[in-house]
Amino acid sequence: MKKGVVILQKFISIPTIESGLYMFGGHQRTVNGGWSFFEQRHQVFEVMVVVDGYQLTEIRDQSPMDLGPGDAIIIAPGTFHTNRNASKTAPMTYMCLHFDFEDIQLRSRIISLISNQLIPASSQLAKASQKMLNGIVKLCRNKSLSSDFSIQVEIEILLLKYLKQVNSLIKDKYSHNSSLPFSNKEAQISRDLVIAIENRVNNDDEKPSFNFSDLCKELGISSGYGHRVFKKVYGTTPLHFIDREKYKKAQRLLEYSGNSIEEVAYMVGAANVSIFSKQFRKWSGYSPSEYRKQVIKKRSVRSKNQTGYFE
Secondary structure, three states, X not given: OOOOOOOOOOOOOOOOOOOOOEEEEEEEEEEOOOOEEEEEOOOOEEEEXXXXXXXXXXXXXXXXXXXXXXXXXXXOOOOOEEEEEOOOOOOEEEEEEEEEOOOHHHHHHHHHHHOOOOEOOOOHHHHHHHHHHHHHHHHOXXXXXXXXXXXXXXXXXXXXXXXXXXXXXXXXXXXXXXXXXXXXXXXXXXXXXXXXXXXXXXOOOOOOOOOHHHHHHXXXXXXXXXXXXXXXXXXXXXXXXXXXXXXXXXXXXXXXXXXXXXXXXXXXXXXXXXXXXHHHHHHHOOOXXXXXXXXXXXXXXXXXXXXXXXX
């Protein structure tokens, strides 16, 4: 080896990952004959599996679906739907979970290809859905432990493994882009819009308040076309996606920064603190100050000598 020659060592890059995993309203429930739940919609996914009995699921502008034992359904964000016990007399047991996550491509594929349709009990997807929900229900049987950190991690692992399996099943079944209801050009435009939104929301050097039409103008497209394509690819409106990014930023600032609530409101583009507080409560169920107190409480750690906080 010549003197002074530097041999480049193998470099392995570890990707930046922000899963943004979120879940709520999960439960297993047995209901009486004649039970029904009013029409509703969520801005997240909902997976349901019937354990025993028969459930009638009605999605607006679609034919009703009759789900039997082991059958499943994944309801897409923003979908108006009604669930009821198909029997007037016999009980029914079901499991469900509302959830959301960051990966835009998997979100769009679930919405476009497998959501809002009956998933037969014999299919791998229904079996995977039931296995995941069974595992979570089992972990939550002891209410006193369900808020324990290790249990919550186990629940997150089950959901992440499920999403990995869903992604694999979709790739196996839909291996070509021709199966998707949007073109490569539409997918690229939508992705460019996502990047532009994320940059505007998270770059503190930019004006915190902006319009979707401004981003479309920068990309050389009309706002009407941008809205249609975005909704087509991602199954949600650009406005909802912008709100979602602002909420994530507000969460981070309230959790980890020393900024006042007034400063956080400005940094996410709210017109004033009152509007920000109302919107944040709509997002999280807490006011900004209540949310910050909850976070501090969860981050509190005790030792033999003192109580402290970790970052």
